[in-house]
Amino acid sequence: MDLWYTEKQTDNFGITMKVTRTYENEQTDFQHLTMIETEEWGTMLTLDGMVMTSVRDEFVYHEMVAHPALVTHPNPENVLVVGGGDGGVIREVMKHPKVKKAVLVDIDGKVIEYSKKYLPTIAGELDNPRVEVIVGDGYMHIAKHKNAYDVIMVDSTEPVGPAVELFSKGFYQGIYEALKEDGIFVAQTDNPWFKADLIQTVNRDVKEIFPIVRVYGANIPTYPSGLWTFTMGSKKHDPLAVEAASIPEFETKYYTPRLHAAAFVLPKFVEDLVK
Structure with a gap:
């Protein structure tokens, strides 16, 4: 079964990408943080459901x-x-x-x-x-x-x-x-x-x-x-x-x-x- 991460960028639009591994999935004192490995963009940091950075771009x-x-x-x-x-x-x-x-x-x-x-x-x-x-x-x-x-x-x-x-x-x-x-x-x-x-x-x-x-x-x-x-x-x-x-x-x-x-x-x- 494939695992996909989706960022809902508006109520009607988003981007999605295949995830190969989840390193961290944590609610910090300030925000929800995930560190994931994606097929297309490499290692990626997200905060509160938004892409912050990825190794590729x-x-x-x-x-x-x-x-x-x-x-x-x-x-x-x-x-x-x-x-x-x-x-x-x-x-x-x-x-x-x-x-x-x-x-x-x-x-x-x-x-x-x-x-x-x-x-x-x-x-x-x-x-x-x-x-x-x-x-x-x-x-x-x-x-x-x-x-x-x-x-x-x-x-x-x-x-x-x-x-x-x-x-x-x-x-x-x-x-x-x-x-x-x-x-x-x-x-x-x-x-x-x-x-x-x-x-x-x-x-x-x-x-x-x-x-x-x-x-x-x-x-x-x-x-x-x-x-x-x-x-x-x-x-x-x-x-x-x-x-x-x-x-x-x-x-x-x-x-x-x-x-x-x-x-x-x-x-x-x-x-x-x-x-």
């Missing part, structure tokens, strides 16, 4: 959270990642030698624990001496660290459960205050097919706080609709002003210097959402 999301902001900021020495307990964004951040310290704050220590155990190619840099891992509330961490970071990256789940406050205007204001005078922040902002209202709300809120706001996209097949957006807020530096020739070389599978500017070219219906 994880590089797209993690590279696109990290690199556009880090190449836009001229000297990103201190970086904060809120969420992201699987370690993928931290892995990409560590590819930038200008980063002296990266702090990861995830509210659920089980995500970190199981990612280290079952997703070593993703979580492998969490023990890097340049990385500090904190199990705690990212919202409160930001509130207590004014003018502390050059770049802040919000690697959250969709706005359900413990992640709801990470999509609030108050959180974005806190991020602004936690950034230095030329700081940059980036957050995943879901997909335009099913969450158009969310993208519009986030874009409006961030524009009321940051002078430079850019939305960009990527293709991530295991995420709802496959088309995913990210929103960048910057106090000073515009990612569209970055020239491809100035971007240093580092190992990637999706992001490239030429892709940097292209990622900010949105389909017309997405462009209309954020005008």
Whole structure:
């Protein structure tokens, strides 16, 4: 008998995949966590019934959270990642030698624990001496660290459960205050097919706080609709002003210097959402 995992992405649509093994199936203090082995996507982490990451396509999301902001900021020495307990964004951040310290704050220590155990190619840099891992509330961490970071990256789940406050205007204001005078922040902002209202709300809120706001996209097949957006807020530096020739070389599978500017070219219906 075959076992299949299905993520119900809307009331009328979902994705499904064949599962060959279940490693963990646990209700943590914050969310329902599963770590499964899938035939098509390899080892996969899900939280509250939503795919967070899989071995086969994880590089797209993690590279696109990290690199556009880090190449836009001229000297990103201190970086904060809120969420992201699987370690993928931290892995990409560590590819930038200008980063002296990266702090990861995830509210659920089980995500970190199981990612280290079952997703070593993703979580492998969490023990890097340049990385500090904190199990705690990212919202409160930001509130207590004014003018502390050059770049802040919000690697959250969709706005359900413990992640709801990470999509609030108050959180974005806190991020602004936690950034230095030329700081940059980036957050995943879901997909335009099913969450158009969310993208519009986030874009409006961030524009009321940051002078430079850019939305960009990527293709991530295991995420709802496959088309995913990210929103960048910057106090000073515009990612569209970055020239491809100035971007240093580092190992990637999706992001490239030429892709940097292209990622900010949105389909017309997405462009209309954020005008």
